[in-house]
Amino acid sequence: MVSSPSKSEYIFFVTLLSIPESSFAVAFKMFDTDNNGEIDKEEFKTVMSLMRSQHRQGIGHRDGLRAGLNMSGSVEDGGLVEYFFGKDGSDKLKHDKFTQFLKDLTEEMLRLEFAHYDYKRRGTISAKDFALSMVAAADASHLGKLLDRVEDLSKHAHLQDVRISLKEFKQFAELRSKLGPFSLALFAYGKANGLLTMKDFKRAASQVCGVSLSDNVIEIAFHVFDSNRDGNLSVEEFLRVLHRREKDISQPIAKGLCQYFSDGWNGSKKCSSP
Structure with missing residues (x-):
């Protein structure tokens, strides 16, 4: 029997659905410091925090928590993250695996919308x-x-x-x-x-x-x-x-991805919104 998603996982899904694949690819590659197409759990949590701050659907969940929802722990500590990184969180997430997950998630949402009609x-x-x-x-x-x-x-x-x-x-x-x-x-x-x-x-x-x-x-x-x-x-x-x-x-809000990174690192480079 498949259980219903928790509140944390629901917010996680909402955030994921708000992310254009191109935007996630940019952030993913910037955190993939050794350029091997993988990131660890902590890097992934940072990417997701960034994505929430840049997209309207996730803007109410900047800390991983949403006002009015009573839950403990951050959005990125739910069962889906265990799926990506294993029970002990030591596995690495490959870019291709995650982008395919996003595509499958979007496809399923379209199927559900179609089924509504x-x-x-x-x-x-x-x-x-x-x-x-x-x-x-x-x-x-x-x-x-x-x-x-x-x-x-x-x-x-x-x-x-x-x-x-x-x-x-x-x-x-x-x-x-x-x-x-x-x-x-x-x-x-x-x-x-x-x-x-x-x-x-x-x-x-x-x-x-x-x-x-x-x-x-x-x-x-x-x-x-x-x-x-x-x-x-x-x-x-x-x-x-x-x-x-x-x-x-x-739609991304206010600042583009590169501007966000520039602010975070006190850098001087300029970049337009994606």
């Missing part, structure tokens, strides 16, 4: 449910009109019957994680060709981000983010909603 366990979700997952992070001031367009899907027979698979759901999530280059690509295509077509959207996702989106996913996005109902994507609205979701999950 696929409550009948059909292996697919409706176009409406997929659209709801798209707009879930929208600002309250814009949510009403987005939900109206989601409801409007039922008036379009070809969209009403569309089903989205877990694979398609994950592909769209991967696109969200590459929002920076994708944003630039969308604006570039739009400026070069006038109106942004579904074909342009698909090409940008594929060629710039390496993500293959299905026609159904793209058509649903165009319908939901068509602000003036002219059949075209409102690029700014689309990107604003997706950026809000990704920002809430993983």
